[in-house]
Amino acid sequence: MTSRVTLVTGGTGGIGTAICKRLHDAGHRVATNYRDEARGRDWQARMKADGYDIALVQGDVASAEQCDTMIRQLETDLGPVEILVNNAGITRDTTFHKMTAQQWQEVIDTNLNSVFNVTRQVIEGMRERKWGRIVQISSINGQKGQYGQANYAAAKAGMHGFTISLAQENARFGITVNTVSPGYIGTDMVMAVPEQVREKIIAQIPTGRLGTPEEIAYAVGFFLSEEAGWITGANLSANGGQYMGW
Ligand code: CAA
Numbered sequence: 001m002t003s004r005v006t007l008v009t010g011g012t013g014g015i016g017t018a019i020c021k022r023l024h025d026a027g028h029r030v031a032t033n034y035r036d037e038a039r040g041r042d043w044q045a046r047m048k049a050d051g052y053d054i055a056l057v058q059g060d061v062a063s064a065e066q067c068d069t070m071i072r073q074l075e076t077d078l079g080p081v082e083i084l085v086n087n088a089g090i091t092r093d094t095t096f097h098k099m100t101a102q103q104w105q106e107v108i109d110t111n112l113n114s115v116f117n118v119t120r121q122v123i124e125g126m127r128e129r130k131w132g133r134i135v136q137i138s139s140i141n142g143q144k145g146q147y148g149q150a151n152y153a154a155a156k157a158g159m160h161g162f163t164i165s166l167a168q169e170n171a172r173f174g175i176t177v178n179t180v181s182p183g184y185i186g187t188d189m190v191m192a193v194p195e196q197v198r199e200k201i202i203a204q205i206p207t208g209r210l211g212t213p214e215e216i217a218y219a220v221g222f223f224l225s226e227e228a229g230w231i232t233g234a235n236l237s238a239n240g241g242q243y244m245g246w
């Protein structure tokens with residue numbers, strides 16, 4: 001197999017860690033970003049102890065300026081980015097009639113504008129080299145909406161429009177652009193939902209349980225393989241059967 005330079009944003013989180021490990025296992029040279037250096041280095045040391053050598057670059061994906069610096073640093077350290085997984089994300093859940101402009105803006109900046117900030121830095125190089133793989137981590141709630149998540153659902157639905165446009169523009173250049181839409185996965189993000197609310201949500205999942213980060217990493221790995229070169233503009237739902245529409 002070909003070893004590719006890979007950037008997974010938000011790689012230190014629950015789903016991101018599983019994606020980093022899976023891509024490292026596949027033989028790629030994997031990097032992620034951190035915002036807090038001490039926490040980033042601690043995560044890196046724990047990965048190293050498990051046999052995973054993951055590079056780190058500093059950068060807040062909500063900042064176009066920091067993404068510029070982050071990608072330059074990464075390309076100096078490892079070389080041009082060939083695989084990008086736009087995974088970093090946050091929630092600021094509240095019903096819309098109570099939502100502040102800040103709660104709206106933070107989610108749009110981190111979950112959607114980030115996709116511009118990072119992808120814009122790597123797309124020209126992928127086009128020049130005539131190969132690339134890009135995956136957005138969206139959400140079941142970008143497909144079906146969710147009570148208390150107007151900001152998050154808007155950002156995650158926006159990722160689909162981005163994916164299917166970029167897929168059309170870049171197919172001729174050997175670049176595929178796809179989206180994975182996870183359902184509820186047992187990470188810190190879901191554990192932050194009040195327990196009573198979470199239990200009601202789990203009761204709506206046909207498999208009867210939360211998903212695991214590894215199950216999402218498997219779906220991401222599928223799109224990123226060399227063999228998946230004819231699959232572009234697709235959305236893969238991985239949600240335990242909770243939502244079976246588009
Ligand atoms: N459907 C219908 N009614 C609902 C509801 C739902 N899904 N959820 C809450 N309500 C009702 C409550 O029963 C309550 O009704 P009463 O006033 O009659 O008692 C009312 O809405 C509460 O409304 P409030 O405006 O007062 O809301 P709140 O401040 O109590 O907060 C909430 C509500 C923030 C939405 C809270 O219910 C919540 O956190 N829900 C979970 C949201 C969620 O799924 N987040 C996912 C996070 S993980 C993630 O995002 C990953 C991913 O992609 C899957």
Ligand code: NAP
Nearest residue numbers: 010012013014015060061087088089139182184185187189
């Ligand atoms: P998580 O454990 O909270 O991890 C989030 C990661 O994103 C962390 O590494 C975090 O880094 C990083 N991040 C957040 N804001 C950032 C910013 N501005 N700049 C750079 N990095 C930032 O969440 P997760 O559950 O793994 O979620 C990963 C992705 O999957 C998110 O996009 C989420 O919306 C999506 N998703 C999750 C679920 C689920 O059920 N868990 C379901 C569907 C979709 P810091 O340590 O610096 O905060």
